[in-house]
Amino acid sequence: MPTELQVPIASEADIVTARQKGRELAASTGFSGTEQTLIATAISEIARNIVTYAKRGEIHLSALQEDGRRGVLVVARDDGPGISDPQLAMQDGYSTAKSLGLGLPGAKRLMDEFDLATAPGKGTTVTMKKWVR
Amino acid sequence: MAVPILKQGDFLIASIQAALSDHDLVQLRDELSERVGRWRCRGLVIDVTALDVLDSFATRTVRGIAQTAKLRGAETVIVGIQPDVAFTMVQLGLTFDDVETALDLEEGLALLRRIVRGSFRRAH
Numbered sequence: 630m631p632t633e634l635q636v637p638i639a640s641e642a643d644i645v646t647a648r649q650k651g652r653e654l655a656a657s658t659g660f661s662g663t664e665q666t667l668i669a670t671a672i673s674e675i676a677r678n679i680v681t682y683a684k685r686g687e688i689h690l691s692a693l694q695e696d697g698r699r700g701v702l703v704v705a706r707d708d709g710p711g712i713s714d715p716q717l718a719m720q721d722g723y724s725t726a727k728s729l730g731l732g733l734p735g736a737k738r739l740m741d742e743f744d745l746a747t748a749p750g751k752g753t754t755v756t757m758k759k760w761v762r
Numbered sequence: 763m764a765v766p767i768l769k770q771g772d773f774l775i776a777s778i779q780a781a782l783s784d785h786d787l788v789q790l791r792d793e794l795s796e797r798v799g800r801w802r803c804r805g806l807v808i809d810v811t812a813l814d815v816l817d818s819f820a821t822r823t824v825r826g827i828a829q830t831a832k833l834r835g836a837e838t839v840i841v842g843i844q845p846d847v848a849f850t851m852v853q854l855g856l857t858f859d860d861v862e863t864a865l866d867l868e869e870g871l872a873l874l875r876r877i878v879r880g881s882f883r884r885a886h
Contacts, residue, residue, distance in 0.1 A: 641784040648815055649781070666814065666846035667853065673817040674854075677784070721855060731818040735854040 632657075632692035636676075638707075639685040644676040647688045651703065658692045658699050659761045668701060668759055671736040675705040675755045678732050683709020683753065693758065700741075700760040708752040715745050765790045767797060772804040773874060774836075775867070778812050787823040794827055798834045805874040806831050809867055811842030821856045828861040837877045839863065841870035 634654070636647040651672040655665040672688065679686040686707025693700040712718045719737065724730035733755070737743040740757040747753040765786070768775045774797060776790060794806060808824060810816065816824075828838035839862045843851075851857070862877065864870035 645781050645783055652814070663846045663849055666844075666850050669815050670817050670850045670854065673815055677817070677819055729818045729822050729856070731855055735818060735856075738853050738855070739850065 634690050636688045636690065637685070638676050638679045638688055638705075641680060644673055644680060647676045647690075648673040651688075651690055651701070654690050654692060655701055655759075658701055660701070660759070664759065664761075667739040668703070671739040671757060671759075672703055672705075674732040674736040675703070675757070678753075678755075679705060679707045679709070681726050681728070683707035686752075693760075698760050700758055703740075703755075703757045705755040705757075706752065707754075711749045711751045711753055712745075712747040713749045715747055719745065765793075767793065769797075769801055769803070770871075772802075772878070773807060773871065774798065774801065774803050774805070775807045775809065775871075777809045777867075780812055781814065782820070784819055784823075787820060791823055791827045791830065795830045795834060798831055798836045803836050804878045806836055806838040807867060807870045807874060808838065808840050809842045809870075810840060810847075811844065811866070813847065814844070816843065816847050816851055816856070818854065818856060821851065821858065825858055825861055828858075837862070837874060837881070839870040839874050839877075841865065841867050 648669040652665045652669040655668045689704040691702045693702050719734050721734045722730040740759045742758040744756040765776050765778050831838050841864045864873045
């Protein structure tokens with residue numbers, strides 16, 4: 630298992646690929662089965678956001694080693710329309726696509742660190758980390 | 763990836779065998795709704811044992827299957843939600859609302875028989 634990989638996201642099938650690759654990386658990094666599921670589900674949510682709002686983008690997965698602790702870094706990047714009100718987008722139940730509105734806030738709850746960088750017309754980058762306990 | 767749908771008496775059993783894309787899930791919803799009518803079914807069991815991820819879209823779609831089936835006169839029981847998946851759903855804030863769940867296929871069929879019998883009694 631390489632410690633770094635890129636998954637292009639352009640269709641629904643890529644959502645499944647991204648979360649499966651994320652689970653594999655999490656497993657080889659030493660995460661428990663439960664934590665692998667949390668990470669795979671968080672990746673699934675942000676990958677779907679790319680397909681729904683930006684049509685295409687990419688997810689970069691890498692293993693982290695910092696100060697003796699290990700983890701995974703997930704960066705989801707797209708050049709889509711961006712989010713005009715990121716604070717609102719982070720609220721539970723808010724959605725412009727008639728979904729449950731749990732994608733971004735849900736992914737944040739599943740991971741240890743979460744950052745959303747976006748602006749209208751500038752695309753969206755979601756950066757998430759989780760550390761092995 | 764098509765999901766096999768078995769008929770057992772008045773019940774349909776949809777046994778998900780592998781990870782499903784969003785499209786597969788929507789296709790399953792449409793197929794089940796159609797077959798409930800074609801085979802005059804009173805109940806559905808959806809076995810999700812093989813799913814390692816139930817994210818917000820999958821949860822919403824499965825809930826939609828149950829609600830659609832209900833409007834077509836059939837009850838639904840979801841079986842086989844794995845412990846890690848259940849824990850993750852709780853963290854995400856996802857619920858199956860008023861959709862019935864059971865541990866496995868055997869429990870699910872038993873529950874479905876009780877529900878269907880109960881609603882039959884109420885109606886008569």
